[in-house]
Amino acid sequence: MKKTGAQIIVECLKKEGVDTLFNYPGGAILPIFDELSNAPIHQILVRHEQAAVHAADGYARASGKIGVVLVTSGPGATNTVTGIATAFMDSIPVVILTGQVPTLLIGNDAFQEADIIGITRPCTKHNYLARDVEDLAQILKEAFYVARSGRPGPVLIDLPKDTLINPTEFKYPEKVFIRGYQPTYEGHPGQIQRAVKLIMKSKRPILYVGGGIISSNASKELTLFAERLGIPVTMTLMGLGSFPGNHPFSLGMLGMHGTYRANMAVMESDLLIAIGSRFDDRVTGKIEAFAPQAKIIHIDIDPTSISKNVRVDLPIVGDCKRILSKMLSLLEEEDIHSFKEGLNKWHHQIEKLKVVHNMNYEQKDIIKPQYVVEKIYELTKGDAIISTEVGQNQMWAAQYYQFIKPRTLLTSGGLGTMGYGFPAAIGAQVAFPNKLVIDIAGDGSFQMNSQELATAVQYQLPIKVAILNNRYLGMIRQWQEFFYGKRYASSSLEGVQPDFVKLAEAYGAIGLRVDKPEEVVPTLKKAFSISKPVIIDFMVDPEENVYPMVPAGEPLNQMRLV
Amino acid sequence: MRHVITLLVENEFGVLARVAGLFSGRGFNIESLCVAETLDPMVSTMTIVTRGDDQIIEQVLKQLNKLVSVIKVMDLIEKDFVEREMVLVKVSANSETREEILRVVDIFRGKVIDVGSKTYTIEVTGDEKKINAILALLKPLGIKELVRTGHVAMVRGSKASTEPGA
Numbered sequence: 001m002k003k004t005g006a007q008i009i010v011e012c013l014k015k016e017g018v019d020t021l022f023n024y025p026g027g028a029i030l031p032i033f034d035e036l037s038n039a040p041i042h043q044i045l046v047r048h049e050q051a052a053v054h055a056a057d058g059y060a061r062a063s064g065k066i067g068v069v070l071v072t073s074g075p076g077a078t079n080t081v082t083g084i085a086t087a088f089m090d091s092i093p094v095v096i097l098t099g100q101v102p103t104l105l106i107g108n109d110a111f112q113e114a115d116i117i118g119i120t121r122p123c124t125k126h127n128y129l130a131r132d133v134e135d136l137a138q139i140l141k142e143a144f145y146v147a148r149s150g151r152p153g154p155v156l157i158d159l160p161k162d163t164l165i166n167p168t169e170f171k172y173p174e175k176v177f178i179r180g181y182q183p184t185y186e187g188h189p190g191q192i193q194r195a196v197k198l199i200m201k202s203k204r205p206i207l208y209v210g211g212g213i214i215s216s217n218a219s220k221e222l223t224l225f226a227e228r229l230g231i232p233v234t235m236t237l238m239g240l241g242s243f244p245g246n247h248p249f250s251l252g253m254l255g256m257h258g259t260y261r262a263n264m265a266v267m268e269s270d271l272l273i274a275i276g277s278r279f280d281d282r283v284t285g286k287i288e289a290f291a292p293q294a295k296i297i298h299i300d301i302d303p304t305s306i307s308k309n310v311r312v313d314l315p316i317v318g319d320c321k322r323i324l325s326k327m328l329s330l331l332e333e334e335d336i337h338s339f340k341e342g343l344n345k346w347h348h349q350i351e352k353l354k355v356v357h358n359m360n361y362e363q364k365d366i367i368k369p370q371y372v373v374e375k376i377y378e379l380t381k382g383d384a385i386i387s388t389e390v391g392q393n394q395m396w397a398a399q400y401y402q403f404i405k406p407r408t409l410l411t412s413g414g415l416g417t418m419g420y421g422f423p424a425a426i427g428a429q430v431a432f433p434n435k436l437v438i439d440i441a442g443d444g445s446f447q448m449n450s451q452e453l454a455t456a457v458q459y460q461l462p463i464k465v466a467i468l469n470n471r472y473l474g475m476i477r478q479w480q481e482f483f484y485g486k487r488y489a490s491s492s493l494e495g496v497q498p499d500f501v502k503l504a505e506a507y508g509a510i511g512l513r514v515d516k517p518e519e520v521v522p523t524l525k526k527a528f529s530i531s532k533p534v535i536i537d538f539m540v541d542p543e544e545n546v547y548p549m550v551p552a553g554e555p556l557n558q559m560r561l562v
Numbered sequence: 563m564r565h566v567i568t569l570l571v572e573n574e575f576g577v578l579a580r581v582a583g584l585f586s587g588r589g590f591n592i593e594s595l596c597v598a599e600t601l602d603p604m605v606s607t608m609t610i611v612t613r614g615d616d617q618i619i620e621q622v623l624k625q626l627n628k629l630v631s632v633i634k635v636m637d638l639i640e641k642d643f644v645e646r647e648m649v650l651v652k653v654s655a656n657s658e659t660r661e662e663i664l665r666v667v668d669i670f671r672g673k674v675i676d677v678g679s680k681t682y683t684i685e686v687t688g689d690e691k692k693i694n695a696i697l698a699l700l701k702p703l704g705i706k707e708l709v710r711t712g713h714v715a716m717v718r719g720s721k722a723s724t725e726p727g728a
């Protein structure tokens with residue numbers, strides 16, 4: 001029996017095990033919505049297409065599955081672009097299905113036409129224009145494969161309306177073979193052996209790990225490896241949770257707002273073992289001065305990440321999990337005992353670095369944002385899923401919440417997208433209805449996607465939004481204070497903000513306001529006990545800064561501590 | 563340093579835009595680019611001439627390889643190869659210069675493919691050096707228009723450099 005394109009798409013989604021769609025309808029895409037009305041797929045209607053992609057991205061990060069988005073042509077498609085670029089920069093598997101005007105109208109400036117293939121070419125891992133219904137099943141199969149394999153990323157499929165209506169025989173391909181796309185998973189055995197030898201010769205090694213550990217599900221292997229050899233671990237923002245933040249070997253995050261001990265340890269290290277991390281400028285600071293004494297081993301699934309920003313002494317292309325497993329088995333033949341003894345001095349050196357209290361604040365009569373984050377951690381014991389917005393809130397969340405398990409931090413690390421956290425929390429809560437999901441937000445960022453309160457209320461998603469409300473675009477204000485002579489152009493929101501409590505109530509959510517430090521814990525407890533979306537408006541110190549800070553372009557050891 | 567890169571790509575919608583977009587988006591430069599179908603109509607060859615230091619060229623090659631529609635990438639600079647470019651040149655020709663132009667064309671084994679009352683249109687094929695040399699000689703005689711195809715290149719010897727898997 002023949003099926004229409006729309007029916008084929010729904011069948012393909014079922015074959016791929018898709019049970020949730022983040023969507024927003026429109027004229028060009030209606031044939032699929034029509035088919036979905038009786039399909040066993042949970043549909044989450046967002047209130048803006050950008051949020052659909054962030055939600056699918058949050059769903060993917062939290063669950064490890066592919067997030068799927070369905071939107072219409074023209075503005076529906078263009079609204080997804082920031083979400084797609086966010087997922088692309090952080091290597092998150094998302095499949096985006098966009099409607100398109102009928103093939104005959106493409107190029108005619110038709111109503112709600114946009115060249116979304118052209119627009120998203122540089123911010124997708126790959127994209128497809130499905131011009132013929134005959135190709136549809138193959139394209140969907142490939143799209144899901146490309147999104148999840150290798151270095152994961154977003155894949156977009158543009159669906160002209162006639163493709164959705166035309167009928168053909170449906171046959172879902174069993175296998176995918178793309179001759180131009182064959183990711184390397186197994187690391188080169190010789191290189192792995194050489195890496196182990198290099199590690200065994202080092203005296204001051206450090207593991208510098210990133211989001212690649214999380215996307216390859218290699219946390220267990222990483223922890224085993226670090227423990228077996230006694231090597232300290234520092235994580236990038238994207239890597240938080242890949243290694244327990246409360247582990248004695250954890251140095252915390254490195255980089256611009258990294259810990260004193262992590263940054264200093266990198267500068268003093270003689271061997272940097274980079275795994276699933278990419279030497280981002282926010283991590284390295286001044287690149288010429290980065291880890292000056294260290295040889296560098298770089299393990300990454302993406303060959304383009306290697307030697308892009310720094311020279312690498314020993315590259316290994318492949319999957320972090322498989323390579324770590326191989327290295328673990330090679331350790332059997334090494335004299336680990338004397339290696340570990342050789343590290344005693346290094347550990348002693350790092351202990352001394354820990355004495356510098358860089359993460360300190362004084363909780364007096366105004367609520368400190370750091371205090372709120374610390375209390376969220378203490379109350380949840382690190383067992384919640386935390387999303388963040390971008391700016392000071394993001395950095396305080398990274399610094400004061402100890403991420404213990406992978407996939408518990410959802411944050412826009414690469415693109416730095418304000419407005420990401422709340423819709424991402426929606427996606428995570430959809431994936432895990434019974435988990436506590438908290439968006440640590442700023443008052444500026446939250447307003448970039450606050451319309452999604454309607455979505456959270458509609459689907460009874462009990463997300464908690466902790467707004468660290470300093471009435472400023474805080475990170476902007478901080479940069480203006482440090483580098484622009486305290487000229488606070490366009491960064492103050494004092495007196496021009498909505499009442500977040502009333503905003504929550506207007507949507508049918510719960511709003512709570514906290515302005516005294518002693519109310520922080522009781523209010524958090526109260527919020528966590530409510531099975532509805534709750535916004536907690538914490539009126540925090542407006543002029544608090546994020547420390548330590550390495551000014552952009554400075555070496556990592558040039559930290560402002562206060 | 564100058565590099566000649568040969569790509570085998572899927573002969574499909576948008577592939578040129580993917581390659582060109584990669585160069586512009588990442589700030590790599592393209593000196594010339596040629597693209598056309600191979601014997602297999604599903605596959606096209608692109609020949610790209612670019613410049614950059616070793617680190618940039620390494621990134622160019624890796625980034626090209628990363629494109630899903632790119633089947634194979636080869637930097638010919640690492641190999642012994644032949645390259646050709648064709649140019650069409652319209653040169654002013656009067657009674658004083660006609661002889662000289664014909665002599666130059668003959669020396670460079672070019673062809674006059676069109677004659678006007680005041681011009682010759684010349685076709686010349688060769689590598690970069692040869693093309694530059696003839697242009698240097700024709701320039702003082704008065705070049706009115708010049709169109710270059712960009713370079714195509716191939717590895718020397720019996721092995722086919724453009725076979726997928728070669």
